[in-house]
Amino acid sequence: MENQERExxxxxxxxxxxxxxxxxxxxxxxxxxxxxxxxxxxxxREPRITNFWMSRQKLEPRVD
Structure with missing residues (x-):
């Protein structure tokens, strides 16, 4: 009984x-x-965090 309780x-x-x-x-x-x-x-699987990082990036306009 004790073994069962422990398990x-x-x-x-x-x-x-x-x-x-x-x-x-x-x-x-x-x-x-x-x-x-x-x-x-x-x-x-681990939670996806890509949207967190993508939303924090500021896209700067390219000047060539």
Missing amino acids: LGEKLASYEENLLQKVKKIILAELLGSETQPGDISGK
């Missing part, structure tokens, strides 16, 4: 850790203004 406790701790990481990724993506895809939140 369930470890599974719960692992689940909580994974959930916390997903929430952190979602919050970070929101703060950076990036677009996320469903796969990003599941942890298979």
